[in-house]
Amino acid sequence: MNSEAALLLETVNFAAEKHRKQRRKDPEETPYINHPIGVARILSYEGGVTDIEVLQAALLHDTVEDTDTTPEELEDRFGPIVARIVQEVTDDKSLPKQERKRLQVEHAPHCSQQAKLVKLADKLYNLRDLNACTPVGWSAERVQEYFVWAAEVVKGLKGTNSALEEKLEDQFKQRGVQL
Numbered sequence: 001m002n003s004e005a006a007l008l009l010e011t012v013n014f015a016a017e018k019h020r021k022q023r024r025k026d027p028e029e030t031p032y033i034n035h036p037i038g039v040a041r042i043l044s045y046e047g048g049v050t051d052i053e054v055l056q057a058a059l060l061h062d063t064v065e066d067t068d069t070t071p072e073e074l075e076d077r078f079g080p081i082v083a084r085i086v087q088e089v090t091d092d093k094s095l096p097k098q099e100r101k102r103l104q105v106e107h108a109p110h111c112s113q114q115a116k117l118v119k120l121a122d123k124l125y126n127l128r129d130l131n132a133c134t135p136v137g138w139s140a141e142r143v144q145e146y147f148v149w150a151a152e153v154v155k156g157l158k159g160t161n162s163a164l165e166e167k168l169e170d171q172f173k174q175r176g177v178q179l
């Protein structure tokens with residue numbers, strides 16, 4: 001086996017252990033790890049991304065935000081570049097939700113190209129998920145508001161990967177949201 005394949009297995013195993021107790025918000029309570037794996041798969045299969053550090057960061061992208069994982073732990077295990085990309089896509093959960101959402105819109109254009117790729121794939125996965133089924137407790141209005149906010153974030157990521165941006169546009173069109 002080549003070393004990149006081994007490294008991706010190491011990374012997906014780390015993410016799976018960290019997210020092992022978490023479930024998605026859908027009625028079936030899908031294991032959370034399906035999301036980071038799906039985000040990495042969108043980058044590779046749909047975005048044509050081969051940069052191993054971007055694929056690793058995709059697998060790890062919610063570990064610091066949503067589990068006990070620290071940035072130092074990621075740096076020790078996976079190196080400074082992967083740790084930095086994850087840090088760039090990590091929301092500060094100590095801030096009020098409205099502020100967090102506002103900061104994503106503000107920060108998106110200033111992220112590195114690698115972080116922008118992860119953000120595009122994360123949004124594409126979540127919007128497809130929302131078009132497939134509504135999370136438990138979400139109203140139709142909340143779903144629509146998520147699309148409107150996500151479009152503001154994605155506007156700041158334009159010019160990063162045309163294949164992913166076109167697929168995002170399809171998702172927004174389904175909701176009548178202009179990109």
Ligand SMILES: Nc1nc2c(ncn2[C@@H]2O[C@H](COP(=O)(O)OP(=O)(O)O)[C@@H](OP(=O)(O)OP(=O)(O)O)[C@H]2O)c(=O)[nH]1
Binds near residue numbers: 023
């Ligand atoms: N669509 C959908 N989302 C789900 C589901 N289960 C968990 N999520 C997660 O919920 C987040 C969106 O929900 P919000 O209420 O807007 O955000 P919050 O979790 O940060 O409070 C996403 O976080 P994120 O990946 O960090 O992305 P982002 O929204 O912060 O960019 C998404 O991954 C599900 O079943 N469907």
Ligand SMILES: [Mn+2]
Binds near residue numbers: 122
């Ligand atoms: Mn995510």
